[in-house]
Amino acid sequence: MSDTAAPTGHAVSGNAEIDDQTRRDFLLWTTAAVGAAGTAIAVWPFVDQMNPAADTLALASTEVDLSSIAVGQSITVVWRGKPVFIRHRTADEIKSAAEVDLTKLPDPATDKDRVKKPEWLIMVGVCTHLGCIPLGQKTGDTKGEFGGWFCPCHGSHYDTSGRIRKGPAPNNLPVPGYEFVTDTTVKIG
Amino acid sequence: MSGSSSNFKSNSAVVNWIEHRLPIFSFMHNQLHEYPTPKNLNYFWNFGSLAGIVLVIMIVSGITLAMSYTSHVDIAFNSVERIMRDVNFGWLLRYIHMNGASFFFVVVYIHIFRGMYYGSYKAPREILWMIGIFILLAMMATAFMGYVLPWGQMSFWGATVITNLFSALPIIGDPVVKWLWGGFVVDNPTLNRFFALHYLLPFVIVGLVFLHLWALHMHHSNNPTGVDIKDKAKDTIPFHPYYTIKDLYGLGVLLIVFSVFVFFAPNYFGEADNYIPANPLVTPPHIVPEWYFLPFYAILRAFTADYFLFWPISWLMSAKLAGVIAMFASILVLLLLPWLDRSRVRSATYRPVHRLLFWVFVLDCIVLGYVGGHPAEGVLVTVGQWATFYYFLHIIILVPIVSVLERTKPLPDSIAASVMKTHAAE
Numbered sequence: 267m268s269d270t271a272a273p274t275g276h277a278v279s280g281n282a283e284i285d286d287q288t289r290r291d292f293l294l295w296t297t298a299a300v301g302a303a304g305t306a307i308a309v310w311p312f313v314d315q316m317n318p319a320a321d322t323l324a325l326a327s328t329e330v331d332l333s334s335i336a337v338g339q340s341i342t343v344v345w346r347g348k349p350v351f352i353r354h355r356t357a358d359e360i361k362s363a364a365e366v367d368l369t370k371l372p373d374p375a376t377d378k379d380r381v382k383k384p385e386w387l388i389m390v391g392v393c394t395h396l397g398c399i400p401l402g403q404k405t406g407d408t409k410g411e412f413g414g415w416f417c418p419c420h421g422s423h424y425d426t427s428g429r430i431r432k433g434p435a436p437n438n439l440p441v442p443g444y445e446f447v448t449d450t451t452v453k454i455g
Numbered sequence: 456m457s458g459s460s461s462n463f464k465s466n467s468a469v470v471n472w473i474e475h476r477l478p479i480f481s482f483m484h485n486q487l488h489e490y491p492t493p494k495n496l497n498y499f500w501n502f503g504s505l506a507g508i509v510l511v512i513m514i515v516s517g518i519t520l521a522m523s524y525t526s527h528v529d530i531a532f533n534s535v536e537r538i539m540r541d542v543n544f545g546w547l548l549r550y551i552h553m554n555g556a557s558f559f560f561v562v563v564y565i566h567i568f569r570g571m572y573y574g575s576y577k578a579p580r581e582i583l584w585m586i587g588i589f590i591l592l593a594m595m596a597t598a599f600m601g602y603v604l605p606w607g608q609m610s611f612w613g614a615t616v617i618t619n620l621f622s623a624l625p626i627i628g629d630p631v632v633k634w635l636w637g638g639f640v641v642d643n644p645t646l647n648r649f650f651a652l653h654y655l656l657p658f659v660i661v662g663l664v665f666l667h668l669w670a671l672h673m674h675h676s677n678n679p680t681g682v683d684i685k686d687k688a689k690d691t692i693p694f695h696p697y698y699t700i701k702d703l704y705g706l707g708v709l710l711i712v713f714s715v716f717v718f719f720a721p722n723y724f725g726e727a728d729n730y731i732p733a734n735p736l737v738t739p740p741h742i743v744p745e746w747y748f749l750p751f752y753a754i755l756r757a758f759t760a761d762y763f764l765f766w767p768i769s770w771l772m773s774a775k776l777a778g779v780i781a782m783f784a785s786i787l788v789l790l791l792l793p794w795l796d797r798s799r800v801r802s803a804t805y806r807p808v809h810r811l812l813f814w815v816f817v818l819d820c821i822v823l824g825y826v827g828g829h830p831a832e833g834v835l836v837t838v839g840q841w842a843t844f845y846y847f848l849h850i851i852i853l854v855p856i857v858s859v860l861e862r863t864k865p866l867p868d869s870i871a872a873s874v875m876k877t878h879a880a881e
Contacts, residue, residue: 313634316648322638342736347640349736395775397619398612398738418740419616420756420831434759436773 327455329447332386340403342391345454349399350442351391351415352452355426360384362413363427373438377427380441388452389428390442393417395435400424415439462489486672491691492698493678495874499573500676500698501705502566507664508706509559514657516552517601520545524604526650528643531606532732550721556598557724558713560747563591571792572813574801575677581793583670588789590663595748595786597656600649602745607729612742614641614649620755623776640735680873681801682866690870741830749827750820755782756831757843764844781843788850795850798858805864808857816849 328345330352335341340353355363363377381387393400395417401407402415402424410416410423412431417424422433429438444454463481465471474480523542525534538545567587570576576584603614618635622628637644675684675691684690692698716723724746728739744752758765758778765777772780803810819842826839867873 316634316637316644318633318636318638319644322642322644344736347638347642347735395619396616397622398616398742399736417738419738419742434756434775436775 327453329451329453331451333450342403345442349391350454351389351403353387355385355387359426363425366425372430373436375429375438380427382446387428388441388444389439391439393419393422393435394430394437394439395420395422488693488695490694491675491687492694493676493684493690493870494692495678495680495870496676497679498705499569501702502562502569504702505705505709506559506562506566509555509562510660510664513552513555513559516548516555517657520548520552521654526604526647528606528646531604531646535605550717554713554716554721554724556601557747559594563594568817572803573677573679574681574803576793577796577801578793579674580677583667584793585790586663586667586670588786590660590667592786593656593660593663597653598745600653603646603649604653605729606646606733608731608733608739609726609729611641611733611735612738613744614645616742620779623773623779677801678870679802679804680867680870682870685869686871743828746824750823751782751785753823753827753839754785754843754846755779757840762840785846792850795855796858797855798861800863800866805866806861808861812849812853812857819845819849
């Protein structure tokens, strides 16, 4: 490797020196690029190991029997470790949810798009602000200014369709993928 | 007495044999014994070494706690209770570690405010200051993850709220949060990785502390006058025995106060809710972080849709994202302090307007802490929003303007002269 510090004194080799310089630059940069790409690829497994593992992903669906839930009652089931709110809505609640002016909603969505059967409201009971569980499932709970759910952490109010109406939360309570297996059994996930 | 030439001499053949191969004895002698230190340092200069000692206390108590702790969601809470009841002196180790975290932040916050008052961040100590801010960030990450480990209600919901902050990021928010959790909620994978990282980060802090000390020893300690060392013989005294004894005295005082909390009020800084095992289906009515995070929590919550600081950027992002950015910015903006403050005078003692503003800033931080500890309701929302506004106003606007316009008081000719003047006046 004695030529890495090529002396500049050889007047005749001017062009050759420039060629040499270019060639060495090329080798330097391609080596660096290959090294960087290789390092990035090698780092990925160490990053990806933190993503949900196969067994975590496998716990994907939950079946729920709805037959025992009376009108006006709610239950909370666990799906993927999160609470899922299932509410057997009253006719009043369905009506008030349907009548809302969409332009007044921070996250506009019709009630019809948020349910498969209007009497069954099924959604993930995790506040979209910072992940607390809103109150409103038990009969004694405060339900907020819109008769639905109220998050005590930072004061978000949800309506009878689980839509955000007031407070810091940016989005409606999300509706998970679900299907009715029979008239009274629902499969979430 | 320049840094490299050493007066170190030993009669021991063993010491000289090692010294010839690894000059560790002369290094220690130069940096801890002969090390020239301004002769006029007051007690506020104790807090750097105190922070170092608290770090050691935290590492020793932490490693011993880890010998009896289990980081599994089914066992974690009970393993901590077993430490409290069954493990020999387990209660002592845990109360030292719990209260040690609070004392670490007390000591470090005083250390930071001292640096701000006496202009210790100014040239040539900018990198020293910036490393300090990185140490603070590493401390915060460590403390947050440590608080999750007992797996009580506050552990769980604190972890949920703080990790959910990242969901505010556009597009990558959700994948990042799932990546942090290793699942769809805070769960066993989250607890495990937090334990691993909580064990790792203190040693990263040790590394940063060495860089911090290295940078400090390049230009030596600042001092209450902010005047540079001009004549080492007149302006400085050797670190040992003068400051070793002064630091030891300060340590004695700290340990007395620390013991009062450990033995007589061990749960004073804690939250009762954290003695309830974590329940992913029930959120406690009022989630508060540990006291040392409260000012930053108040800044996070200040950003609501109707906050005047949010209006100019409301077309760009949600209030939630703005709050998250503001919270991180409130610490990162301190990195720029050496360049925002353009005054050539370091010490606030000679800067009347800057000194007044400094105390208003300290008060503002206390107000933010108070607001952060209470539910965001009524007048406190407005107070928190104005206090947040003032926090950034102070650092970004007032400090630069005052540093240019202020007429400073005359500085003493030297550290020695300032000391002699004080004595003459008595």
